[in-house]
Amino acid sequence: MRTDIQNQLNMIAAVIVVLDAPASKTVWENQSPTAFTKKVRDLRKAHAAALLLGQRQTQPTTGAADDKSLIETLLEDLIIEEMGLLNSYYEDFGETADLAKVSLSPSRVRTLPNQELLSLGNNIADLAEPLTEGSPSPGAEYEITPETVARLRAAAESFEAHLGQPAGARATRKQLTHDLRVAVDALVKALENMDNLIPRFRRYPDGEAFIGAWGNARQVVALGHRFEKKPGPEAVATAAVPPADSPGV
Numbered sequence: 001m002r003t004d005i006q007n008q009l010n011m012i013a014a015v016i017v018v019l020d021a022p023a024s025k026t027v028w029e030n031q032s033p034t035a036f037t038k039k040v041r042d043l044r045k046a047h048a049a050a051l052l053l054g055q056r057q058t059q060p061t062t063g064a065a066d067d068k069s070l071i072e073t074l075l076e077d078l079i080i081e082e083m084g085l086l087n088s089y090y091e092d093f094g095e096t097a098d099l100a101k102v103s104l105s106p107s108r109v110r111t112l113p114n115q116e117l118l119s120l121g122n123n124i125a126d127l128a129e130p131l132t133e134g135s136p137s138p139g140a141e142y143e144i145t146p147e148t149v150a151r152l153r154a155a156a157e158s159f160e161a162h163l164g165q166p167a168g169a170r171a172t173r174k175q176l177t178h179d180l181r182v183a184v185d186a187l188v189k190a191l192e193n194m195d196n197l198i199p200r201f202r203r204y205p206d207g208e209a210f211i212g213a214w215g216n217a218r219q220v221v222a223l224g225h226r227f228e229k230k231p232g233p234e235a236v237a238t239a240a241v242p243p244a245d246s247p248g249v
Contacts, residue, residue, distance in 0.1 A: 018216075028201055043190055044146050045150045046183065048154035049183060086127055
């Protein structure tokens with residue numbers, strides 16, 4: 001993977017870590033401007049999809065059948081993992097109706113027909129998503145997170161897209177690199193849009209700390225556009241004092 005693309009993905013991952021911090025979530029989650037909360041959901045989903053593209057881009061791509069097998073195996077792995085987390089949660093809280101929905105064995109998951117596997121992936125994501133909401137979220141202790149849900153949904157979407165490809169289609173590394181570049185550029189643009197809303201959170205408790213953490217995460221790599229933090233009182237005071245060798249001193 002190209003270094004610039006990897007650096008940008010690292011920056012986006014750092015931003016998501018900031019967003020997921022409990023102290024940060026109390027500042028932005030479902031707080032005005034509420035458009036930011038929706039943008040966070042979209043960011044997670046797009047980031048998960050870009051990571052999947054990155055995985056495919058670094059693997060051998062010999063043709064449609066082999067590529068489908070890789071995507072199918074990834075979807076199966078993510079379903080089995082998320083089902084295990086949900087199974088533990090439902091057992092602990094005695095939610096027997098939902099427990100029955102996540103009681104398939106791993107071997108059974110790996111033998112499902114394409115459409116049933118796709119449907120299961122979407123259903124598991126639907127079950128897990130409500131457990132990621134709130135601060136702290138019900139599923140936090142079980143590592144049922146917005147990231148695991150977004151990753152599962154992205155894998156299901158990738159698998160569904162591959163099912164619709166012509167039998168002779170080939171996913172070339174060049175095409176995957178192009179698709180990844182487009183996906184990462186869109187993520188960076190989405191973050192630049194979110195930058196515009198960040199100052200509005202200053203009015204909330206811990207808002208300044210959140211803004212500072214966001215700014216630091218956005219500075220991981222030089223992207224041409226950087227989130228500019230408002231200078232603190234110390235910076236303003238220092239700027240107001242001319243250096244000793246300035247004219248008139």
